[in-house]
Amino acid sequence: MKTANLMLRMLGCAIAGTCAQAAAATSVAMPATLAPEMVNDAALMTPVQAGDKGAAVLRAQILLDRARFSPGELDAAYGSNMRQAIVGFQASRGLPVSGTMDAATWAALGGDSAPVLVSMTLDVADVAGPFRPLPAGMMARSKLDALGYSSSLEALGERFHASPALLQQLNPGRDFGRAGEQLVVPAVEAATPMPVVAKVLVDRSDSTVSLLDEAGKVVAQYPASTGSEHDPLPIGDWKIKGVGKNPVFHYNPKLFWDAKAKDAKTTLAAGPNNPVGVVWVDLSKDHYGIHGTPEPSKVGKTESHGCIRLTNWSALALSQAVKPGMTATLQE
Structure with missing residues (x-):
């Protein structure tokens, strides 16, 4: 997938540590x-x-x-x-x-x-x-x-x-x-080695992302932040469209309920302290993906802006196990 398309889908995604109503x-x-x-x-x-x-x-x-x-x-x-x-x-x-x-x-x-x-x-x-x-x-x-x-x-x-x-x-x-x-x-x-993965399961109820094999057995599980009341997790079956490594982040304050009044559209450079970390796994739901974070201590403990946020190391492991066309089920 072209980087430009990935960047467009990243608009509106989670920024770690900026949720005013996040659980501390x-x-x-x-x-x-x-x-x-x-x-x-x-x-x-x-x-x-x-x-x-x-x-x-x-x-x-x-x-x-x-x-x-x-x-x-x-x-x-x-x-x-x-x-x-x-x-x-x-x-x-x-x-x-x-x-x-x-x-x-x-x-x-x-x-x-x-x-x-x-x-x-x-x-x-x-x-x-x-x-x-x-x-x-x-x-x-x-x-x-x-x-x-x-x-x-x-x-x-x-x-x-x-x-x-x-x-x-x-x-x-x-x-x-x-x-x-x-x-x-x-x-x-x-x-x-990681077993062959057939499906991704995101569960909001226990704040986890799991990787399942063909038989439906969980072969890996990672803690995750999975949306908020302002940006709820989009429940349903979606497809993985592609993976972007070391993405830049296109910030549009109009898509964030807690953006600063003086913020303007801008682009943030790539790196582990980028708002979406070191990898972006693009979903078929516009503006949504599974990605890393610059603040690993907050994963599973604070809310996100709708996307699925993992530690950088977990996001990398997941990105290496999934393929385009694979189903990602997002459930309550």
Whole structure:
């Protein structure tokens, strides 16, 4: 599909973090101690449930992520996205659906025995940038020639699916901007290739996007933001028309109920901090698509302007699994 057509369909799509009536994404205090050996050696039979934090929670989050049932941004704290990941994984494996990491759920994940935290050394490319702070507001950001990462820490967070706060806690005193620095990071690479995907299912009731195989089995699930009362999710069966990588964003304030009074039509450059992130999966419903976001911590916790918003890494994984003509069902 031509880039111009993709850009036209992006008008009216979600801008992460601008919904005035969005449910607030509350910050969670990090557990006081989170040594790597504690996480890698966390007892697999330790129950993990709502309100828990710490080593066992982080181990479960990483194992779920590697099983393609994403808990969203890794943070070592059990929240709503982690609950949906557990529920989805349990249902896919025919386990009792409880939302708790019980013995049976740990056992089902137990086939993945590789360490969940590993060491890596920053190289020159990791810290080269360019990195620069992002100004507030669409008009100010539209003046930039690229919307890249603001820091190497932010870039590493996206690379390893982790909150910057978690990376800092795993690496106290480390310099994330120095080549040669050794870090401890989550090992998020899936152990097996993505199964063949036949359909996409977007479910507003639990704020998820699932990928289904030919038999209707869920093979991957990601947390998502899926519309709002102002821009409801367009329920129905739609077709995937194409995928655009590193899209620019054409902003029209008339299509946004919460636009600033002084905003004007403008174009925002490509980059991970672009309003639709690093990828746009175009749907046959005009102006709607599945896309990334510059604010992964808010996915599944704030509203969107009607489109389906994923973390950048989840959006990339989905974009590599779908094909033009594939059905995307959007349901309540």
